Amino acid sequence: MSKKKEEQARQEALQQQITRIRLPRNNQCFGIIEQRLGGSRMRVRCLDGKTRICRIPGRLRRTLWVRERDIVIIEPWELSGDDKGDIVYKYTKSQVQFLKRKGYLKKIEEFEEF
Secondary structure, X not given: OOHHHHHHHHHHHHXXXXXXXXXXXXXXXXXXXXXXXXXXXXXXXXXXXXXXXXXXXXXXXXXXXXXXXXXXXXXXXXXXXXXXXXXXXXXOHHHHHHHHHHOOOOOHHHHOOO
16 A cells, blocks of 8 residues: 555544544634635634634644635634634534534534525
């Protein structure tokens, strides 16, 4: 088996083993990435009904790769109010399915129609 196939098999095995899923704390909330704006910025529609311009912080910039319609945890900035925020965590497909089954993402069907 080639190294690439071994790595893919290892990644699939890790995704299937869901041990503990990170949930939003304090003022964090779930969001769906609507559009990438360039650089590390993107427009995110949050499940609290607001649309924010969010960025990927420097510590995650090279390790966190996001696309449109990915489910993320965002943390709004304290200074700019509800206009801007940081992306803290991105969920995998299997984690999103688990969250939907448990009822954490009930509003997600409303937002997927855009």
